[in-house]
Amino acid sequence: MANEPLQEQLSLLYQLQERDQELLSVQQKLQEIPSSIEQLEADVVRYEDDMAAKSAELAETEKEQRSKDAELEMNAVHREKYRDEQRVVTSNEAYTALERQIEYLDEVDGEAEDTILILMEKSDQLKEELAALEVAVNREKQKTASETAKLKQELKDLEVEKDEKLKQRKAFLPKIDKRLRDEYHRWMKAQFANRSGAARAKTGFVALSKNGICTSCRITIQQQTLKEAQKYEKQVYCSSCKRLLYVEPATPAESRSTKLSVSTPNTVADRNNRNFQIEQICQERRITELCHFTRIENLQSILQEKLLGRSLLEGRGQQFFFNDSNRFDGHKEAICLSISFPNYQMFYSIRELEKGNQEIGDSQWIVLLLDAKVLWKLDCAFCQRNAAHSSVRSISLEDRRKPEALKGMFGDFYNIRHQDLSIPQDYPTHPQAEVLVFDPIPVQYIKAIHFWDADSQERWLPSNIGTDYETSCTDRRYFYPRQDYEVWSPDKFNSDGVPLS
Numbered sequence: 001m002a003n004e005p006l007q008e009q010l011s012l013l014y015q016l017q018e019r020d021q022e023l024l025s026v027q028q029k030l031q032e033i034p035s036s037i038e039q040l041e042a043d044v045v046r047y048e049d050d051m052a053a054k055s056a057e058l059a060e061t062e063k064e065q066r067s068k069d070a071e072l073e074m075n076a077v078h079r080e081k082y083r084d085e086q087r088v089v090t091s092n093e094a095y096t097a098l099e100r101q102i103e104y105l106d107e108v109d110g111e112a113e114d115t116i117l118i119l120m121e122k123s124d125q126l127k128e129e130l131a132a133l134e135v136a137v138n139r140e141k142q143k144t145a146s147e148t149a150k151l152k153q154e155l156k157d158l159e160v161e162k163d164e165k166l167k168q169r170k171a172f173l174p175k176i177d178k179r180l181r182d183e184y185h186r187w188m189k190a191q192f193a194n195r196s197g198a199a200r201a202k203t204g205f206v207a208l209s210k211n212g213i214c215t216s217c218r219i220t221i222q223q224q225t226l227k228e229a230q231k232y233e234k235q236v237y238c239s240s241c242k243r244l245l246y247v248e249p250a251t252p253a254e255s256r257s258t259k260l261s262v263s264t265p266n267t268v269a270d271r272n273n274r275n276f277q278i279e280q281i282c283q284e285r286r287i288t289e290l291c292h293f294t295r296i297e298n299l300q301s302i303l304q305e306k307l308l309g310r311s312l313l314e315g316r317g318q319q320f321f322f323n324d325s326n327r328f329d330g331h332k333e334a335i336c337l338s339i340s341f342p343n344y345q346m347f348y349s350i351r352e353l354e355k356g357n358q359e360i361g362d363s364q365w366i367v368l369l370l371d372a373k374v375l376w377k378l379d380c381a382f383c384q385r386n387a388a389h390s391s392v393r394s395i396s397l398e399d400r401r402k403p404e405a406l407k408g409m410f411g412d413f414y415n416i417r418h419q420d421l422s423i424p425q426d427y428p429t430h431p432q433a434e435v436l437v438f439d440p441i442p443v444q445y446i447k448a449i450h451f452w453d454a455d456s457q458e459r460w461l462p463s464n465i466g467t468d469y470e471t472s473c474t475d476r477r478y479f480y481p482r483q484d485y486e487v488w489s490p491d492k493f494n495s496d497g498v499p500l501s
């Protein structure tokens, strides 16, 4: 289709580049997973080595103790012998000499007894340490096994995703003029030929011009260059980073003022740019999982179909056990998730409430872990704290959809700084920070189901799902508070949730 106007061609090339960037990120993950698995296994080996060293030390201590005991026994024999001799000697000198020998033995015995005491204490301590290490090794082994299984599953999924993307790419490629796509491929190849170029390749060959700024190098494009690029008569390159410029055409209906105020991602490119930025943030913070807690009774319908928002479920008249009987956030259509760790404050209070109301115990709840991809593949809004809080509701949904809002979840909350909390970097600052997801979430995003205990897991899985769900686990951690819970204790906040000090 060499006769397509350049503008259309540039748009297509830009889309190809976005597909390739996704492919690159899949590729990168595929490369990283085996070393993550190795790392996990190395951790176990390290623990085992520690244990072996400690066992050897214990054996050595016990051996030393045995030798001291033998020394005492030997001395006792000698002492007895000297006493026997004392009874038969005739001279005073001989008697005194034997007496000195016995005194010497007493002295040596005293020292040996002191040493034995020290050795006994040492072996007791070593035994204690060994027992603790054994617990740690077993925990580490379990963790490694479950994480390795997860990673292997992810590897499989990524292979499938990669194949699918390659297939789509192949079908897409002929839409682009051969000369243009050859230029693109040459450029990419050249970047990958050297180490530093690989990073450059990730930001792409085609640079989007937005508000007169090159999105690749962030430098303002010269007026003359911008004008030329907007004519789409020839290929125009950024004078600073030398990338091919693609200026997205403005739709004629858009007046200048609305263009400035509209912040929802309107065009495919905008949306892709937003999604890309969200994925980047997740990569930087190593966000890989999202959490959703729900009643165990809901699991079957979720796994049979998908995770749906409340209004959709109500519309269907489906029987479902809702978490929050008062959805003050005003978004019944949305599914509430939290990043990396459940909103334990809400989870706990709902569980307590249900225990009181209907005697629903902890084992009636599950925590689903979802793939963080939800954040950039589906329509989401990011809330720095509970979505029902007035300060969150006062921010428009458009603004809450932006990558900046996701970043804000990890920013300061009044005087509480993320880096001062003893939490991993992928945990949001506020424990009630929420993500609202407006799309149904397909089952393939569910990475794991955490049950309260093995008992509820075994009771529920075979009878309700018919088969063992391969990634079901019982990590009780997800049912407990976050490690920084003391900072967020309600008595440290006023009625509006503002920290008192």
Ligand SMILES: [Zn+2]
Pocket: 207, 214, 215, 216, 217, 218, 219, 238, 239, 240, 241, 242, 243
């Ligand atoms: Zn540039």
